[in-house]
Amino acid sequence: xxxxxxxxxxxxxxxxxxxxxxxxxxxxxxxxxxxxxxxxxxxxxxxxxxxxxxxxxxxxxxxxxxxxxxxxxxxxxxxxxxxxxxxxxxxxxxxxxxxxxxxxxxxxxxxxxxxxxxxxxxxxxxxxxxxxxxxxxxxxxxxxxxxxxxxxxxxxxxxxxxxxxxxxxxxxxxxxxxxxxxxxxxxxxxxxxxxxxxxxxxxxxxxxxxxxxxxxxxxxxxxxxxxxxxxxxxxxxxxxxxxxxxxxxxxxxxxxxxxxxxxxxxxxxxxxxxxxxxxxxxxxxxxxxxxxxxxxxxxxxxxxxxxxxxxxxxxxxxxxxxxxxxxxxxxxxxxxxxxxxxxxxxxxxxxxxxxxxxxxxxxxxxxxxxxxxxxxxxxxxxxxxxxxxxxxxxxxxxxxxxxxxxxxxxxx
Ligand SMILES: Nc1ncnc2c1ncn2[C@@H]1O[C@H](COP(=O)(O)OP(=O)(O)OP(=O)(O)O)[C@@H](O)[C@H]1O
Ligand SMILES: [Mg+2]
Numbered sequence: 526x527x528x529x530x531x532x533x534x535x536x537x538x539x540x541x542x543x544x545x546x547x548x549x550x551x552x553x554x555x556x557x558x559x560x561x562x563x564x565x566x567x568x569x570x571x572x573x574x575x576x577x578x579x580x581x582x583x584x585x586x587x588x589x590x591x592x593x594x595x596x597x598x599x600x601x602x603x604x605x606x607x608x609x610x611x612x613x614x615x616x617x618x619x620x621x622x623x624x625x626x627x628x629x630x631x632x633x634x635x636x637x638x639x640x641x642x643x644x645x646x647x648x649x650x651x652x653x654x655x656x657x658x659x660x661x662x663x664x665x666x667x668x669x670x671x672x673x674x675x676x677x678x679x680x681x682x683x684x685x686x687x688x689x690x691x692x693x694x695x696x697x698x699x700x701x702x703x704x705x706x707x708x709x710x711x712x713x714x715x716x717x718x719x720x721x722x723x724x725x726x727x728x729x730x731x732x733x734x735x736x737x738x739x740x741x742x743x744x745x746x747x748x749x750x751x752x753x754x755x756x757x758x759x760x761x762x763x764x765x766x767x768x769x770x771x772x773x774x775x776x777x778x779x780x781x782x783x784x785x786x787x788x789x790x791x792x793x794x795x796x797x798x799x800x801x802x803x804x805x806x807x808x809x810x811x812x813x814x815x816x817x818x819x820x821x822x823x824x825x826x827x828x829x830x831x832x833x834x835x836x837x838x839x840x841x842x843x844x845x846x847x848x849x850x851x852x853x854x855x856x857x858x859x860x861x862x863x864x865x866x867x868x869x870x871x872x873x874x875x876x877x878x879x880x881x882x883x884x885x886x887x888x889x890x891x892x893x894x895x896x897x898x899x900x901x902x903x904x905x906x907x908x909x910x911x912x913x914x915x916x917x918x919x920x921x922x923x924x925x926x927x928x929x930x931x932x933x934x935x936x937x
């Protein structure tokens with residue numbers, strides 16, 4: 526197997542409630558990464574984004590990774606791994622420091638110190654910080670600064686968005702990935718990754734919300750003035766719709782899933798009573814004819830309910846009315862017929878589907894809303910690697926390893 530130079534390769538693993546996706550990207554330049562490997566495996570070891578069966582998930586990761594390795598002709602060692610679930614919480618906090626140097630020029634060390642200062646919040650002992658994302662820097666009272674290095678000033682402040690997760694959930698995730706033989710380069714909040722793949726810089730600047738409706742979770746990420754300011758993970762998604770269909774039409778879950786994808790629509794008034802489908806019974810023998818309108822009437826209230834809860838979260842964020850960039854809807858459930866229209870009606874905002882189509886390579890496979898997180902992990906990883914590369918021109922694999930070790934220590 527041909528091994529490409531380690532620093533040119535980046536790997537993302539999205540461990541979703543319904544499937545694990547491994548993507549291998551080749552970093553072409555600081556701005557560009559192209560997909561050279563893709564592997565997917567269904568998984569059933571997660572409930573609402575939390576791992577409940579380590580063995581099942583580790584096997585799914587192994588299988589997805591093996592497929593991605595084969596397609597790309599590379600050996601995967603490290604990966605950027607998505608984290609989600611109801612254990613995730615986030616808050617905004619401020620850090621303040623005095624600029625250290627005599628000539629009042631702000632250095633990278635000052636920026637590191639102020640970011641460290643923003644982490645000083647009372648976090649319960651059973652939680653760990655996953656991300657500290659600077660939203661803006663303030664130098665001697667002047668706000669809106671994105672990169673203060675080199676500026677003159679005596680007082681440096683940062684407004685940061687801090688994402689935390691439950692320690693046990695993080696440890697279980699790390700254990701599961703390691704059991705599959707992969708080392709974690711970094712854990713990345715799934716909605717942060719999806720945002721990188723589908724939100725446009727102009728939308729982030731204006732104020733926009735990403736809504737990723739997957740199988741077991743619905744993730745929300747709100748951007749204002751270019752930075753992430755609110756995140757939330759709801760323990761519900763498209764799997765609830767599938768269960769409702771299974772119960773409502775008295776058919777096995779696997780059938781309900783197929784019917785939903787092939788004939789489902791969330792807006793019952795758009796569906797004709799005359800359009801019908803055949804549904805097999807729970808025993809698998811008898812079949813019945815059901816109108817697509819009846820099917821839509823089962824889907825509609827559940828989709829409404831999920832979106833009403835999303836609406837409440839947007840209200841809770843305090844950014845309602847401040848989102849002229851609208852909603853970008855992604856995740857597998859965004860593919861449900863009529864979902865984009867219903868989202869617009871319920872949230873009373875402009876909505877578009879977020880397809881991760883700004884990436885090159887063998888990427889036609891990944892141009893699907895279900896792969897936004899996977900593609901986003903590649904983009905996040907590639908940005909991170911490029912930053913490290915320019916920070917440490919002399920760096921080597923060992924240096925990268927030191928960084929990973931350092932990052933890991935925070936979690937144990
Ligand atoms: N064509 C389709 N039409 C309707 N629903 C679909 C379609 N394709 C996928 N889905 C639904 O999307 C959901 C899976 O979405 P996705 O792949 O984004 O979830 P996941 O990442 O595995 O899970 P999560 O993000 O919740 O942990 C399932 O409920 C599935 O039924
Ligand atoms: Mg997902």
